[in-house]
Amino acid sequence: DVKVTQSSRYLVKRTGEKVFLECVQDMDHENMFWYRQDPGLGLRLIYFSYDVKMKEKGDIPEGYSVSREKKERFSLILESASTNQTSMYLCASSWAGEKLFFGSGTQLSVL
Amino acid sequence: DAKTTQPPSMDCAEGRAANLPCNHSTISGNEYVYWYRQIHSQGPQYIIHGLKNNETNEMASLIITEDRKSSTLILPHATLRDTAVYYCIVRDFLNTNAGKSTFGDGTTLTVKP
Numbered sequence: 001d002v003k004v005t006q007s008s009r010y011l012v013k014r015t016g017e018k019v020f021l022e023c024v025q026d027m028d029h030e031n032m033f034w035y036r037q038d039p040g041l042g043l044r045l046i047y048f049s050y051d052v053k054m055k056e057k058g059d060i061p062e063g064y065s066v067s068r069e070k071k072e073r074f075s076l077i078l079e080s081a082s083t084n085q086t087s088m089y090l091c092a093s094s095w096a097g098e099k100l101f102f103g104s105g106t107q108l109s110v111l
Numbered sequence: 112d113a114k115t116t117q118p119p120s121m122d123c124a125e126g127r128a129a130n131l132p133c134n135h136s137t138i139s140g141n142e143y144v145y146w147y148r149q150i151h152s153q154g155p156q157y158i159i160h161g162l163k164n165n166e167t168n169e170m171a172s173l174i175i176t177e178d179r180k181s182s183t184l185i186l187p188h189a190t191l192r193d194t195a196v197y198y199c200i201v202r203d204f205l206n207t208n209a210g211k212s213t214f215g216d217g218t219t220l221t222v223k224p
Contacts, residue, residue, distance in 0.1 A: 035214070041216070042215055044214075059213075090155070092154075100145075102155045102156070103154050104153060105152070105153065105154050
């Protein structure tokens, strides 16, 4: 089975800290995605990557950046965390336009 | 990718069929319909997908209308464990740059004893 692994299930950070959320997939998928999920707002796409070192903005990229140095790893970076970035963050991967495989999510709290 | 519209919530009696509708009136020719579900505090899980023919797997059935503008996910014998949020999305299967997959708010299905 495909595994998409997110490094932390729960994370608590302070306002202004630099935060790294890591995601690793083990099926050689080209595409990787970062979503955030807030109550009543569904899943919103932050960034996605369709190849190593390639990235494209999603619907809500402000305040985030990403890094994809290796095919299996896609990192989401909060340069200076703010309280409005408290959310559930979900990573996903896929082969081309095929089905998405999601990680278990990281619940980030910014205090 | 085309957008989808789903009812915000539905109830179903345990043991009965749950029929979850999805409207995707702007779907294009290369776009598949995908269904996912998300149980509380977990990542979404793939259920089924289809292009224009009806599909069935061990989890569910997918009925797509002839004009492809809407579809229905059927859980034939719903159990309490099927209580979840169900998302319908469309994706361009042939696009290697898969682009955005827009998830709406989904349908919260509550299966009641």
